[in-house]
Amino acid sequence: MRLLIGFDLLDRQIVDRDGVPVGKVDDVELSEDARTLTALLTGQSALGGRFGGVLGRWITAAAGGAEPRRIPYDLVAKVDSAVHLAIKRELLAPPALEKWLDDHLIGRIPGADNAES
Amino acid sequence: MPRASDFLGKRVAGGRIVDVAFDENQRLTEAIVVRGPWGRLLGYEREQVRGPWLIETLARWILRRETIVVPWDPSFVTPDPRPEPPTSAREASG
Amino acid sequence: MKRLLAVTLGILTAIGGFVDIGDIVSTSEAGARFGLSHTWVLLVGIVGICVYAEMAGRVTAVSKRPVYDLIRERLGPRVALVNLLGAYAITLLTLAAEIGGVALALQLLSGAPYLLWVPAVALVLWLALWRVKFSTLERIFGLAGLSLVVLLIATFKLGPDFTQMTKIAPPPGENWPTYFFVAIALFASAMTPYEVFFFTSGGVEERWTPRDLTLSRVNVFLGFPLGGLLAFGFLATSAAVYEPLGMRVDTLGQAVLPAGLAFGQVGLGLVILGVFAATFGAAMETSLSAGYTVAQYFGWSWGKYLRPRQAARFHTVVLVSILLAVAALLTTIDPVQLTEYMLIFSAIVLPLTYLPILVIANDRGYLGDKVNGRLANTLGVIYLFVILAAAVAAVPIMILTGMGG
Numbered sequence: 001m002r003l004l005i006g007f008d009l010l011d012r013q014i015v016d017r018d019g020v021p022v023g024k025v026d027d028v029e030l031s032e033d034a035r036t037l038t039a040l041l042t043g044q045s046a047l048g049g050r051f052g053g054v055l056g057r058w059i060t061a062a063a064g065g066a067e068p069r070r071i072p073y074d075l076v077a078k079v080d081s082a083v084h085l086a087i088k089r090e091l092l093a094p095p096a097l098e099k100w101l102d103d104h105l106i107g108r109i110p111g112a113d114n115a116e117s
Numbered sequence: 118m119p120r121a122s123d124f125l126g127k128r129v130a131g132g133r134i135v136d137v138a139f140d141e142n143q144r145l146t147e148a149i150v151v152r153g154p155w156g157r158l159l160g161y162e163r164e165q166v167r168g169p170w171l172i173e174t175l176a177r178w179i180l181r182r183e184t185i186v187v188p189w190d191p192s193f194v195t196p197d198p199r200p201e202p203p204t205s206a207r208e209a210s211g
Numbered sequence: 212m213k214r215l216l217a218v219t220l221g222i223l224t225a226i227g228g229f230v231d232i233g234d235i236v237s238t239s240e241a242g243a244r245f246g247l248s249h250t251w252v253l254l255v256g257i258v259g260i261c262v263y264a265e266m267a268g269r270v271t272a273v274s275k276r277p278v279y280d281l282i283r284e285r286l287g288p289r290v291a292l293v294n295l296l297g298a299y300a301i302t303l304l305t306l307a308a309e310i311g312g313v314a315l316a317l318q319l320l321s322g323a324p325y326l327l328w329v330p331a332v333a334l335v336l337w338l339a340l341w342r343v344k345f346s347t348l349e350r351i352f353g354l355a356g357l358s359l360v361v362l363l364i365a366t367f368k369l370g371p372d373f374t375q376m377t378k379i380a381p382p383p384g385e386n387w388p389t390y391f392f393v394a395i396a397l398f399a400s401a402m403t404p405y406e407v408f409f410f411t412s413g414g415v416e417e418r419w420t421p422r423d424l425t426l427s428r429v430n431v432f433l434g435f436p437l438g439g440l441l442a443f444g445f446l447a448t449s450a451a452v453y454e455p456l457g458m459r460v461d462t463l464g465q466a467v468l469p470a471g472l473a474f475g476q477v478g479l480g481l482v483i484l485g486v487f488a489a490t491f492g493a494a495m496e497t498s499l500s501a502g503y504t505v506a507q508y509f510g511w512s513w514g515k516y517l518r519p520r521q522a523a524r525f526h527t528v529v530l531v532s533i534l535l536a537v538a539a540l541l542t543t544i545d546p547v548q549l550t551e552y553m554l555i556f557s558a559i560v561l562p563l564t565y566l567p568i569l570v571i572a573n574d575r576g577y578l579g580d581k582v583n584g585r586l587a588n589t590l591g592v593i594y595l596f597v598i599l600a601a602a603v604a605a606v607p608i609m610i611l612t613g614m615g616g
Contacts, residue, residue, distance in 0.1 A: 002146070005121050006136035007163065011284045011291075013276065013510055020517065024283070024510030028121040030145070034191035037143040041120065042510065047288060050122045073143055081274035081281070081577050089512075098511070098523050105530075106523040111342055115518050159285050159567065165576040169569065169588035172595075 003079060005037065013082045014042060014071065016089035023095065025083060026050065026068060040076070040083065043068035043095060066096035119194040124148075129193060131185055145189040152183050217426055219346075219353035220413045221264075221434025223492050226356040228260065228406040229438035230445065231305060231493035232312025232463070233550025235486060237400075238442050239466035241393045242449030243458055246382055247375040249446065252394045256401025257439035259597065261431055262590045263402070263565055264410055266572040266583065268427035271411040272419045274577045278411045278568055279507040285567040295508045297560035301553050302405045302501045307536035309494035310336065311546025315463045316487040326543065333537045336494050340529060345416045345515045348495055355488030357437075361481040362444025365473035371451035382454075392612045395601050399557040400550075401439065402598065404564040405500040412503040416516050424581070441489075448473070463547070501532040554609060558602040565591075565598055 003009070005028055014022040023042030027050055031038050046068035048060030069092065077086040094102075106112055127134050132152040139145050160166045161176035230238075241249050267278045274281075279298075283291035313336075314328035321328075339348060375382070381390035414427060448469035449460055460466055467486060471479035499515075506513035506525040513525035540546060569591045572583045583591065 002138050002140060004136045004138050004149075005145075006125055007160070010121060010125075011288060013280050013284075013507075019275065020521070021506075021510060021512040026510075030119045030121075030194065032118060034119045034194045035145060035189075037139050037145065038118070044509065046120075047509075049120070050288065081276050095511075095524075101523040101527050102520050106526050107520050109341070109519070112519045114342070159570045160574060161570075163576070166570065166574045168573045168583065169592045171592050172566075172570065173573075 008079055009040065009083065012079075014040065014085060015082045016085050017077070017087060020089055022071070022085065022089045022092065023069065029070065037073055039073055040071045041068040042071065044097075063097050064100070069093060069095060124193045127193060129187070131187065132183075134193060137189065147186050147189055148193060150185050150187055153180075216346075216350055218430050218433050219349045220410065220417065221430030222356065222437060223349050223353035223434075224264075224406050224410045224413070224430075224496065225260075225434040225436075225438025226353065226441065226489045227409065227493035227496035228403050228435075229256075229401060229442040230356070230359060230486075230489045231400075231550070232308050232315070232486075232490045233305065233547060233553070234397075234400050234442060235312075235445055235466050235489070236461065236463060236547045237393070237396060237550075238445045239449035239453075239460040241397060242371075242446040242451075243453035243460045244385060245390060245393065246450045246454045247371055247373065247447060248378045248380060248382060248390075249394060249397060250376045250443065251379055252397045253401065253439050253443055253446070255597070256398050257436050258590070259398070259594045260402050260406060261435050262587065262594055263568055264407055264431045264435060265428060266587060266591065267407040267411050267568050268414060268419075268431055269424060269581055270568065270571055270578065271414045272424045272427050273421050273579070273581050275415065275420070277408070277415050277503065277507060278571075279408050279504050281571050282564065282567050283508055285570060286563065290563065291508060294560055294563040295504060297556040298404050298408070298504050298564070299501060300556045301403065301560060302497045302504065303532055303535060304549050304553050304556075305403070305405070306494060306497035306501065306532060307539045308546045308549040309490045309497060310533075310536050311540050311549070312463065312490035313487060313494060314540075315546065316483055316490060319464060319467070319483055325546075326541070329537060329540050332491075332494075333533050336491070336498065337530065337533050340495060340498060340515070341519065341526075345413070349413070352488050352492035352495065356441075356485055356492055358481045359441045359444060359485035359489065361470055361474065361478055361485070362448050363440060365470050365478060366444060366447040366451065368473045369448055369451035369469060371447050371454070375450075388608055388612045391604070392608050395605050395608065396551070396554055398597075398601055399554055399561065399605070401442075402561060402565075403553070403557065404560050405497055405504075407564065407568065408503050408507075409496045409500045412499070412507075412514070416514050418516075421581070441485075461547070498529050498533055498536075502526070502529040554605050558605040561598045562595070562602055565595060569595060 009025045009028055012025050016022050025040050026046035027041040029039040029041055044063035045060040048056040051059060075085050075087055076083055078084040124134050132150040134148050135151050136149040137145055138147050159176055271277055310332050313332045314325035317328045318325040452469040453460055467482045470482035502525045503513060505528045511524045512522045519526045575582055
């Protein structure tokens with residue numbers, strides 16, 4: 001099936017096999033020879049790169065300047081109103097900001113491990 | 118590695134690249150190039166969005182574009198030959 | 212009973228939109244100054260939010276995506292960022308106002324100054340969001356807010372001038388610009404954007420599927436008219452008591468007094484309980500919405516259905532928003548006045564929220580055969596023009612009238 005990078009991928013929500021949000025498609029990566037699509041990039045620094053300028057640098061800085069996460073396109077199972085991955089999100093490296101906030105703030109509050117139901 | 122942001126919005130012969138298609142083997146096949154300032158507008162550039170009549174007509178009128186589809190060329194990702202805007206100079210002065 | 216409980220999401224969402232603290236005071240003020248001559252605005256607002264909440268709920272049930280998730284996709288990251296900043300500002304201002312409002316309701320009950328209550332209210336709010344299940348919160352505050360129904364009974368006892376309901380004009384002694392300013396403010400708060408963000412995110416929290424389309428519609432068509440009716444209760448009781456006296460209403464105490472005049476202690480107690488539930492409910496709605504919008508713009512994991520550690524960024528935004536709201540209140544700014552500034556941001560955010568919803572509701576790629584029918588599209592387009600007209604007029608008329616003064 002023919003898909004469009006701009007319309008079908010960019011700015012679309014990525015979810016894991018259980019539907020849990022992983023990130024937005026903030027940019028996509030091509031192979032070195034620029035002939036094939038290799039990976040999705042997600043993270044504020046990738047988004048900041050698309051904005052460019054001062055605003056782009058702010059957005060990148062807000063994430064602590066961490067490199068975007070790279071999700072090989074082979075992991076994509078289906079593209080509809082979201083980009084569905086074939087794996088659980090735990091198999092990917094956690095986003096740097098999420099991990100930092102979990103380690104230093106949210107994870108330290110009692111009850112942070114309680115599931116709702 | 119080249120990224121989508123390197124070629125989207127880039128000027129090529131015939132207009133600006135607004136989107137690029139790829140096949141099931143993830144090979145980039147063609148670039149959609151339009152003349153004029155608006156490339157994408159709320160999804161009305163696709164067939165699946167129909168209506169409401171008034172908004173659709175308005176959007177298509179704003180788009181008014183001549184779309185051409187050109188085969189993908191890896192050189193689309195190389196930077197514009199035009200000189201880069203002097204960002205460092207602007208920062209120094211402002 | 213189970214069926215009744217299934218519609219509390221709609222009720223809570225609508226209460227947060229129609230009878231949050233700013234609305235309680237400004238709607239009562241409208242009644243005191245203009246009698247029932249703004250009733251048509253409430254009607255226009257109820258129909259408008261029903262049209263768009265139905266579309267948004269349908270998009271969410273079918274695509275399983277909350278609407279804010281789709282806004283960036285349609286508007287692109289730049290325009291969506293403008294929407295995000297405006298929507299966040301509205302949500303945060305309202306959140307601060309609601310925390311202040313709960314504190315004011317406690318002041319009415321206890322006599323202790325509201326500023327002392329602010330930190331306690333904020334702490335309880337955060338604890339509730341941290342520990343209590345989404346559906347439990349929704350039920351407690353949605354149902355308790357219904358005690359405001361006492362206002363509707365009080366309306367008939369107090370008997371305002373019902374003939375004004377059909378008039379679209381300011382009563383003698385009031386001018387048109389102020390009349391319009393109040394109309395725009397009432398309309399904007401009926402259609403306030405965090406309602407659809409909260410409603411559809413709540414739908415995802417409750418794991419709606421295409422089979423829940425009817426459930427979503429029942430929530431919309433029961434919840435929002437009910438919320439509007441409660442707002443009418445404040446308008447009408449205030450019109451009955453204060454308009455003949457030529458009095459102004461600018462405090463919560465004045466807004467709840469007519470119920471006391473109608474039914475004594477019991478009436479007053481019920482209405483204060485209702486105000487407490489409505490403002491606390493609105494505080495939950497806005498603090499969660501602050502987290503929902505930011506998380507959904509950036510694509511972060513969000514929601515109460517995950518363990519907090521799995522959505523650390525979302526919970527941080529909620530926590531920081533509550534702290535910012537407390538900080539704003541501790542400057543001793545009047546919480547009721549805070550929501551008046553909302554109108555400036557609404558002018559930007561309302562069109563940028565409802566246009567993409569209308570467009571997505573017509574996208575067969577997402578909705579298949581569940582796309583908008585002719586009625587939804589006709590009303591959607593008409594309301595888009597009403598929203599645009601209100602947005603264009605809002606700021607000039609705000610300056611012209613000195614914020615309705």
